[in-house]
Amino acid sequence: MRIQRAAIGAISLAVLAGAIVTVSTLDAADQHRTEVSEPPRPTATREAAPVVPTVPGWQVVTDKTAALTYEVPPGWTLAEGTETLESSSGVELGHLADFGPYLCQGAEYGRAFSGSGLTHGDPADAAAELAAAVAADQYSDGSQTAQVTLSAPMPITRTGARGTIVRADAEVTAESADHCASTKGTIVVVALSTAAGTSVVVLAADADTGSTPSAPLVSPDEVRTITDSVRPSG
Structure with missing residues (x-):
């Protein structure tokens, strides 16, 4: 599959607050009062403990905006935080991770990717729409549109959050103009109702x-483990 991304800029603003402490001293002779200003003192902060992967050695991906956490194998490459991928259905995916890059006829391809984001509506409808869109986006070419078959929505509950898993199988049957790309692919979308809204993780x-x-391809066991690892962020 060939993945096109857009880079977006992010600006963070940290505001540091200082305190002025006033100390009064009393001179016994002339009863004069003096004010002394102390420099701001750093405020101690407690950093959140890192999330421990459920599979030893795997990488934890946390999307704070979507309030989701999931895991990918150690061989996957986590993209820069500003990289995004927008599906034809309008859902913007961030926190991207890639697996299996290879070069063919001067172009770069990949065997798999994952990403997460926010959408709206019922999780079952959102998962089906997004799975169909990503399947068509990734496996259609300039000469034909991929045939996409959707599974029935499978209800799930992850640490109290209800949601749905939908799988899409994509295939191009006629000879493709792009001989480097795969002709078949699988898209799995996990959609959960979280505090942030309808949160999604996509695995292609x-x-x-x-x-x-x-x-090499991603093994079915790895696909299943990635999917099973999706849960609301604590």
Whole structure:
């Protein structure tokens, strides 16, 4: 699959507050009062403990905006925080992670990616719409639109949050003009009702190696483990 991304700028503003302490001293001879200003003292802050992965050695991805956490294998590459991917359905995915990059005819491809974000509506409807959109986005080419088959929504509950998992299988049946890309892929969308809204995690993975068998696929067990790891952030 070939992934196109957009980089967005982020500005953070930290405001430090200082305190002026006034100390009064009394001179016994002339009863004069003197005010002494002390410099601001740093305020002690307690950093949140890092989230421990449920699978030893895996990487934890936390999307604070979407109030979601999930995990990816150690071989996946976490993208820069400003990189995003927008689906044709209008959902912007951030906190991207990639697996299996390979070069073919001068272009860079990848075997899989994940991302998370926020959408709206019922989790079952949101998951189905997003899965269909990402499947068509990633596996269609200039000469044909991929055939997309959606699974029935599977209800789930993750640490009290109710949601849905939907799987989309995409395939191009005619000969593609792009001989480097896979002709089959699987998209899994986990949608949960969280404090942030309808939060989603998308996992897209090639299902065949196409003309580049040297680039390995994500195993079904890894796909299942990534999907199972999605939960609301604590």
